[in-house]
Amino acid sequence: MADPGEKDSAESMLAETEKKITDAFDIFDHESNKTVDVREIGTIVRSLGCCPSEGELHDMLAEIEEEEPTGYIRFEKFLPMMTNILMERRYKPAPEDQLLRAFEVLDQDKKGSLTQEEISKYVSEEGEPFTQEELDEFLTAAVDPDRGVVLYKDYVSLMAVEDT
Template identity: 70%
Template sequence: MVADIQSRISGAFDIFDHEGNKTVDVREIGTIIRSLGCCPSEEDLHDLLTEIEEEEPTGYIRFEKFLPMMTRVLMERKYRAAPEEQLLKAFQVLDADSKGYLTQDEITKAMTEEGEPFTQEEMEEMLSAAKDPDKDAVLYRDYVSVMALEET
């Protein structure tokens, strides 16, 4: 089991190791962690980075520091994605008129003004995946089923 987890971690890390020197840009760590099925908050991500950064920050994270931390996170099943039912309820709260969808303006307002606001880039990425091109809206029941990660 640990070997399988470490193999997954290594594979995800290697995708972003553009120099092939067992380091990745610190800005890629959140993407790597999320690709492994974890959904840490920005504060949690900051704490993880603090744990594995060099004493003199270089802007890069070494695999030998990342592997034990990420193995522990996956073994402890930390930062799991919200279940589909919980995601659906969150969208329903935003859908005050119970239309079954959210307009681009409604979802953008909610995602950029509350909690941990999305950046413009994150918002564009989400909308490109979530928005139904025919209806020009987010049909959230469909999107939630795509968004919910299967338990592994």
């Protein structure tokens, strides 16, 4: 028989997870009618510490969108899907050492930084391309204002999320 304390712990973790999801959803529920604009889902998911690719996000939306797309996602469909994702710890961000290694591969001259041009080239030509908006947002956050380059060791430590 399971330890009753374990059951309470699992239930409280579930309740905590559902509260986190509800709070994040409510921030974007501008009409307070338990719906959010479909374009906000990526932001909500990422605010909860998940980093799905655009393809994975698209699959998530397909799972919870109405039969006839309305442009809105209902909370009652979002909550169970997002709860499962968080409880299964899916789409966790990459750990700091993995992020650092990825930047080091791109930094072929081993100078400890990448220029804005290098970053722009890599994120528009490799893998899943960034949109211009994503690129601008990244550069705004990552570029060292004094030197005009991305000092990626500093940036990686800001980006990395400690696994709790």
